[in-house]
Amino acid sequence: MHRLADISVIFLLLDVSAAFRDIFSYTLNNKEYVETVEQPWFRIPAEQKDQSPFGKHHPVPDRPQEEKPFWTELEKRTFHCTTRACVCEFFGGSNSSLALDQPPSKNTCRMRDGHLLKPAIRKEIRMMTDEERMSVEKALNEMKRDGTYNRLSRIHKYHGVHFGPAFTIWHREFLKRFELTVRKYLPYPHTLGIPYWDTSLDSYMPEPKDSIMFTSTFLGTTNEKGHVIAGPYANWTTMEGLPYITRKLGNDPEGEFLTPARIDWTIAQDDVNKVLAATLPLSTCESHSMDDRHLEYSHDYVHFFISGDMGASWSSSNDVIFIYHHSMVDHIFELWRQRAQNRTARERQYTESDERCFPAWHNGDSFMPFMAPLRNIDGLSNAYTDNMYEFEPRPTCDITKQDCGSKYLHCDVAHNIEPTCMSKIRLGGNCTGFEGSRVCYEAEFQN
DSSP, X not given: OOOOTTOOOXXXXXXXXXXXXXXXXXXXXTEEEEEEEEOGGGOOOGGGGGGSSTTOOOOOOOOTTSOOOOOOHHHHHHTTOOSTTTTGGGGTOBXXXXXXXXXXXXXXXBOTTSOBOOOEEEOBGGGSOHHHHHHHHHHHHHHHHTTHHHHHHHHHHHHOOOSSTHHHHHHHHHHHHHHHHHHXXXXXXXXXXXXXXOGGGTTTSSSGGXXXXXXXXXXXXXXXXXXXXXXXXXXXXXXXXXXXXXXXXXOSTTOOOOOHHHHHHHHXXXXXXXXXXXXXXXXXXOSOOOOTTSHHHHHHHHHHHHOGGGGSHHHHTTSTHHHHHHHHHHHHHHHHHHHHOOHHHHHHOOOOOOXXXXXXXXXXXXXXXXXXXXXXXXXXXXXXIXXXXXXXXXXXXXXXXXXXXXXXXXXXXXXXXXXXXXXXXXXXXXXXXOTTSSOBTTSOOOO
């Protein structure tokens, strides 16, 4: 199952009845998986390659009336930084040390109130306290009101990199810059980062769209047209000037949330080409295999499930879900790096450049579009998670402690081999199969 992001053309050229089918049986993270994967999407007859969407890299159509993306002069001086001392100017701080016998370090940034700038902490959004989550929501709404949110979102709209090895790297750098801006709007101690939304916690539900996430407490609710009309992001004006974010939850048959199997598969890879993958190879490419479980594909399916603005890359950054989702993608990427590579390999291993397979902007030594002076290979630096941000672990529970650490999560002990955290279900949602449990948030199961 796969539909390439931004491409609405259906593969009518393909004979789906002749789909290639693989049945995989494997152990990941001490769990047994059996998976059937139908892959008609990469079995394109050679004579039809040039007529298929493969190998076509279309930019977003130009809109003359729309403000073009830009970095401010202050952002140009500081946003490429991967140390807190270097980025200190952005926060109006000082990188000098108050201790006379101690020189400033690369991570010394003393804020105007005298406190040191610390790395941002990225938490699963349901693991934040209500106060923490609402402070992030307030910061994002302030950014929306003064135009900063839409200005940064246009950078992704016009310059976001997809369909190849640089996808993960470019979005890692973009999210780092977006997060620096969010932190500037947050109150002291400025330690909160962009939370990640682990949609695998919602994948166990009878109806994932009944997750507590789709309530006014978290991401908001929609009307019959899919407009977000309630919650912290209600009535947000889009980059295109529309008065609402739009979502069409579950309407796209290609959509699905992350699953433990997809996450575990990525983390288990030992080949960088399986993670920084050539996901839309040109018609001349013969050296890269494609797999439905590549990280960019798994990322795509979440976009498709949300649909609406999230359904196409050029409009996806209209929806706040975009940054929460990409924080999770970055988390998966870092979990893979920590498992599969030592510190040296993390900064050197990148998919080999191949002009037969993907455009030059995906090459390791190419500049990141709209992110100069950084090159793609710079996005592999350990400094991102050494200095700028860190992830709190994904929520877990066990048989002795059936508590995920959040009132918004439920420890399911009935449906899996081992206890598993999952999202609670909103009022009025489908609880079939969870009778007698406490999976409903502030409600009880009714027949």
